[in-house]
Amino acid sequence: MGSVTVKGRKISCGEGPLLKSLLDAGVFVDNPCNGTGVCGKCKVRILKGECSPMSETEHRLLSDNDAASGIRLSCMAEAAGDVELEVLQQDRKGKVLTKGYLPEFDRDLYEDGYGIVIDIGTTTVVTALIDLADGAELAASSMVNAQKHFGLDVLTRITYEYEHPEDGARRLQEAIVHSVNDMIKEVCREAGVRAEDIREIDVAANCTMTHMFLGVDARSIGRSPYKPVFLEAKRFPAKEIGIEAGENTVLYCLPQVSAYIGADIVAGAYVCGLQDTQKNVLFIDIGTNGEIVLASGGRLLCCSCAAGPALEGMNISSGMRAADGAVEDVRITEQGTALTTIGGKKPEGICGSGILAVLKELLRTGIVKKTGVFIKKDKLSEADYRYPMLRMDGTKREFILNEDPLLIVTQGDIRQVQLAKGAILSGFTALLLKAGITMDELDHVMIAGQFGAHLPADFLVGTGILPEGVKEKIAYVGNSSKTGAYMALMSQKARHGMEELAARMEYMELAETENYERIFTESMIFPGF
């Protein structure tokens, strides 16, 4: 058989109509009627080469002008030899607000029906139902990733695959697919939409989650040289992995860059316009892994820093999830310690943003020194307002955040946060060094992610996760992973843009970076006051 060339890309062309070859090759063609010759939407213009003669259906559905300019319906026309063509889509412009920043973009994909966007996080999964006609979000749902039974972090789940080589990957897949099916059911019920009417599901996730969602062996991600089985975008019938939607519902998984820079980050970088900015823009998603992308001088550099779970309130002696009663802000003055808790409830523990708030104050008041160590109690006069706030547990120093119930911050807690801060700041510093720019030359710092959204700029620079100099440049973009999946669902251009972006992003392995240990060590130093 012949070949088909689209936008300079040559794809192989099998038997049957052009539409099939195009879809098989991952080229999106709008075809609401699934190629039955009813809707007339799957227009292509033949630029070069010969096709089968015009069918009755095409004569009926295409105008004379269309026919004269070489336009055919791809569900009818078959190639007779090599063909070059372009896919025609109606350009639509629109702007819809979802949670998080959404740039203006062309909506050029579907004209009707429904779509689903999913952000699969290691901890939380977010699903939204979208009306494809106007781009409106009809319903949204979020739940804890059911894979948590196999471990809280990606490495533990990968270890599960190592320990269960026969069925580990399958069981992890079943867990997440089951969650996704539940959420699809839920959003459809809420909006009164039939799951069969879902035309496409777009998924952004980190690389491990994408592998596990598709049932692909993720073990190689967990060991040096950290090489995933696949990185490219995937597009195939959703039912193939057990998704319960329509018979023809398509699943699209956004492209990825490396084992630790996944589709969620590609999506976020695209949402922030890193692909075509002329400025120096840094994108950062703060979580258990801090992923950073820097756009500078036409290059896109990225890295991932293992921050550990401290910033999410884990591994902290008085840590808790961000729920009612969690300390989320604090002010330490000569009058004492004033706490703000979620829901204004009695303090029960400290959540991730809370531990940063506490640390910022401890640094500001000199209770914790630049090196991260508590000031010695016996160096303070008893009249000092800080004196009663410190206590000794043997030789170990602790800060009393609250008396009843007793909430303490230990030296170990500070060290956990310090490690996270050091990891993120070292990534930030290494990328700037690699790009050859200084902090002052940065134009924007975009903070993404659910957790980042709860971190005010003064927490971030007050604890030295980011340098003081970028404080005024910080902007928050919310769940940009989900927003990116949304753009991919609505726009062919965005989809191509993300695939191009993913291919352009240069991954930097921090551990292999020259002088990394030195950079990391210096990044551990807290800001001094």
Next chain:
Amino acid sequence: MSTKEELLKRLSDGVVDMEEDDVAEAAQEYLDAGYPAFDGIMEGLVDGMNRASQLYEEEEYFVTDVLLCSDAMYVGLDILRPFLPEEEGNSKKKGVIGVVEGDTHDIGKNLVKIMLETAGFHMIDLGRDVPLRKFVDTAKEEQADFICMSTLMTTTMGGMNDVIRLLEEEGMRGQVKVMIGGGPISQKYADKIGADGYSQNAVEAVKLAKRLLDIA
């Protein structure tokens, strides 16, 4: 002119205070004054490093602080070492250290190596992502007394077990002590795979090595 004691104190303090320049200056003055390099190393630099590890144990210093101290110590060592009368390395106990295959996180391993060297062990550092076989081969070639392995990842810890099995196959297990450490490692895991010991941090690692090798 400073006395020997003053210079030794400056060497020691320079290490504790992470001041490379101070250490370099003091080391040079110390040599120029004609004092023996060996004392400068042991009573100056190593003394400082021991004080730093004491501070680490008391939680005053953190991993990265100790690394900075060691940077300062090595600056001094580079200056003093060429003036040691002769290698007395043969009497030292020999250890092979590395991060097991599949893992590239080596900051913890580096710290353990520094502490062991400071304590007088001769350490052969295989680096990170070390093929398991290499631990055994190196231990054999070098006639090492012990092997230290670390990993930060649960996905790679199984490699430690494999090394112990390889040692058994080679009939070397009786001659080589095995100590392990790292984020996901525990005493329980050490017992499970039959390692001779586990240490939670670098200071503990020195104590463990001394205990395993019967050094007072």
